[in-house]
Each structure stands twice: as C-alpha cells, then as structure tokens.
Amino acid sequence: MGSSAPEDGDVFLPVDISGPTIEDRTDAARVETLGLNNGTVLANRIDITLSDGRRIVIEGPTALSAVVRLVQGLIT
Template identity: 60%
Template sequence: MWRLTVGLLSSQRMGITLSDGRRILMEGPTSLASVVGLVQGLTA
C-alpha cells in the first residue's frame, strides 16, 4: 500500500491553464503544495 503526502509529490515542469484562459508554466523542482497554493491565490 502506498501512502503519499502532499509534501512528497513534486514535478520538474508543469503547465496549467486556468478556467479564465490564463496559463502558467513552472520549471524546476516544485512541490504539489506550492502549486496548489499558487492556484488558490490566483483564483481567489
């Protein structure tokens, strides 16, 4: 059984398109928690 926490998940490159059409490209080691925080801040 795998158990992952948000802090352990990361990505080297990630592209996100928000529902209003804005696009975000992040490069380099980025944790999932950071991505979630960024998206929440942009959509607040």
C-alpha cells in the first residue's frame, strides 16, 4: 500500500469548487427537467489556467467526475 504523503516533485493544482444554491423555482425546475436529482455534482462553468498561462474554459452543465478525468489527463 502506498503512502498518502506527497513525494518530492509532485505538483498540486489549486481547485476552487463552488456551487450555486437552488433558491428560485427556475433553477429547481431546470434541475428536475435535466434529471439531475440523482446526486450528480455538476459545474456550469469551469476555468482551468495551465502553468504556462493558457486557459481552458468549459461552459454548460458538466459532471464533476468528467472534470476530474480531464485534469488527470492534463497532468499525465
């Protein structure tokens, strides 16, 4: 079993995750229409800034698990 301590040379990316609260009926209706009441965590806008300054922006409902896979692909 591996250690959970970071190794020398590991690079960690800062990640800020924030989600809107569903307070108005429009957002609640949209979530219900899209069938998203199954516990899936979604992001509506993802902005990734790479170490060389280039940016990747993804807009629209995107599953957080897909974002994690994208970031893993970028760092390998």
